[in-house]
Amino acid sequence: MKSIILSLITILMFSCQNTAQNKMSEKQNEVTNAKPVEVPMEEGLSKAYFASGCFWCVEAVYESVKGVKEVYNGYAGGHTKNPTYEASNTGRTGHAEAVEVIYDANEVSFETLVDVYFASQNPTQVNGQGPDNGSQYRSILFYQNDEQKQIIDTKKAALAKQLNAEIAAEVYPFQKFWMGEDYHQDYEKLHPENPYIQNVSIPRLNKFKRKMPSVLK
Template sequence: MKNFLSTLAIALLFSCQNNAQVNNKQQAVIDADPIEVPLENGKAKAYFASGCFWCVEAVFESVNGVDESISGYAGGHTKNPTYESNSYGRIKDHAEAVEIIYDPKVVSFKTLVDVYFASQNPTQVNGQGPDKGYQYRSIIFYQNDTQKKIIEEKKAALAKELNATIAAEVYPFQKFWVGEDYHQNYERLHPNQGYIRSVSVPRLNRFKAKMPEVLKNNH
């Protein structure tokens, strides 16, 4: 019995140390200085996490001024994350995220934040709809103080409007890891897939009904 208790104590000690190490790594991401992505051919980039990236990608690609939405991972500390390594949410690490490439002359970062909140349940913690887990948490990434102020002001206004706590975290942008090829444009390429029909398309349609003024003409 003593040997068992000693083994258990050692196991718990290492477990606590590992959790502390992971938490410290994640806290370093949250406390880091933001990295600003320069314009490329007049186009800017923004980063958001809000549940399954298939859903979020489709929402932003419906917005006028958005050239492309790329699915991937951000907000964590592991290098070269993969869908398999990130999909169980066992450790506090990356979230499924999207990189939005947009024309700031057509659509502002401020409007993209409005799109973000209008396309989700802003009070759901660690997930959206049926997708639950740390990897599905809501995060808005800022690249400078101006963006951070926009996010915080809109988050505060929404909290007041709903009289509720807004789940979205606010992180300094560090790095976006592009997801696997088979995740890109998933909703458009797989319109009859069960999840797309039952979750992704209804979420997109709810957003369109809320903000029709920002949609592309073909949407």
């Protein structure tokens, strides 16, 4: 009798887990199949959104690019409202650590920002960059209209052909950027002695700078 009860409990637990996972999957499919949201310009500046591993690293990369006026760290690509750093780290929100890049399109094009994106990462690493692993660190390029999607798809296909490998970055219609906590903003600038910054962020930034010196400030 005891073994039967244990078996029933186990079956129930698996059933609940599968139901929860299916619901999460359905919600995430709604995100990836949604109509993209186009963000209006503010004071003559445009906005673009990217996820590529730890946002501290990505923020530093884009802030080094001519025409980029500001970069904010946050979360995007998921189905959960008001995500936090702690919730994102569970991998259950659907969100990835992402950046909002505010730029002058007269100085730097969206196309160049996509080039920066691929030049500053390991494009074949799935669900992470460097030592950071998990769906919250996956690579995503967000498009706001058909023109941006075409640019992303073309460059992704060309890179796959060049490397003769599958490119891990996903392509999502942009929905919403959730601003990250204050202590995550300008993290590399404010914490240059942090071991992660010293051993991961700065080497990644310097590697990018060697690849694309012509776009640097």
